[in-house]
Amino acid sequence: MTAAEAIGRPQRARGVGRLKAKARDGRTRLDTFYQEGCAKIRLPETFDAGMEAVLINTSGGLTGGDVVDWSFEAGEGTRLTLTTQACEKIYKASNGTATVSTGITVGAGARADWLPQETILFDNASLTRSLDVDLHRDAEFLAVEAVLFGRKAMGETMMAGLFRDRWRIRREGRLVHAEEAHFGRSVADLAAQPAVLSGCSAFATIVYCGPQADALLAPVRVLLGDAMAGASHWQDKLVARVSAVDGFALRKILIPVISHLRNGASLPKVWTL
Numbered sequence: 001m002t003a004a005e006a007i008g009r010p011q012r013a014r015g016v017g018r019l020k021a022k023a024r025d026g027r028t029r030l031d032t033f034y035q036e037g038c039a040k041i042r043l044p045e046t047f048d049a050g051m052e053a054v055l056i057n058t059s060g061g062l063t064g065g066d067v068v069d070w071s072f073e074a075g076e077g078t079r080l081t082l083t084t085q086a087c088e089k090i091y092k093a094s095n096g097t098a099t100v101s102t103g104i105t106v107g108a109g110a111r112a113d114w115l116p117q118e119t120i121l122f123d124n125a126s127l128t129r130s131l132d133v134d135l136h137r138d139a140e141f142l143a144v145e146a147v148l149f150g151r152k153a154m155g156e157t158m159m160a161g162l163f164r165d166r167w168r169i170r171r172e173g174r175l176v177h178a179e180e181a182h183f184g185r186s187v188a189d190l191a192a193q194p195a196v197l198s199g200c201s202a203f204a205t206i207v208y209c210g211p212q213a214d215a216l217l218a219p220v221r222v223l224l225g226d227a228m229a230g231a232s233h234w235q236d237k238l239v240a241r242v243s244a245v246d247g248f249a250l251r252k253i254l255i256p257v258i259s260h261l262r263n264g265a266s267l268p269k270v271w272t273l
Helices: 003-008 187-192 213-224 247-261
Strands: 014-024 027-037 039-042 051-057 067-074 079-084 088-090 098-106 111-115 119-121 126-135 140-149 161-171 174-185 202-209 228-234 237-244
Touching: 014 039, 014 051, 027 051, 039 067, 051 067, 067 079, 067 111, 098 111, 098 140, 126 140, 140 161, 140 187, 140 247, 161 202, 174 187, 174 202, 174 237, 202 213, 202 247, 213 228, 213 237, 213 247, 237 247
Parallel strands: 014 067, 051 079, 067 098, 079 111, 088 119, 098 126, 111 140, 119 140, 126 161
Antiparallel strands: 014 027, 027 039, 039 051, 140 202, 161 174, 202 237, 228 237
């Protein structure tokens, strides 16, 4: 590439973040830590035996061509909570798609909670993201991903664009959960369909993998109440899907459900800042 070509190319965000936790003296401690580019990780003080990691995208949002890669490992016997400093904003893409990849490994007797705040997609945004999880046979895992098609309170909506979301969760190498979401072109028309979101602009997927899945199901259904939501259980997996008219209504539903799935523990403090 010539200097002139480099100058003419739009600036793109690049970020890589890696963290590995280990157990020592009855607490979860830091073992490996790496951050590069726009991907930053902060570890606020906790008052229990677990570790909380707050992920930050210092570019302030993502657009076409941006790439962020996260990788985490909860070592044997650890408790690791992963969240984000704020909602991730996906802006209009003039070219290409933003790509976010997350890999999580949960070791023997360990638990990891993947609790990012909402992803907000603006009109003509383009995002492709993936979540790949590998669990030990007795590990626990909780994942919550919430998506907003614009911010209703600001008069925003996502009429068109691209959103692709790929999940793969494996236990001891065996696939236990797989899903693909794809909203393309006329996003608003697709979301308006009764079998999709029935006109809602906010939705979330909740997956818990662990020995308490059966016992947790009935209380989760009670907490969901008459919301546009549903929950099911199969073997050691609980899956709930929630849709709402906007992000505020979605949070009101999610917060008590997430707390219940965390054995009564509150959400990370950044969710309320």
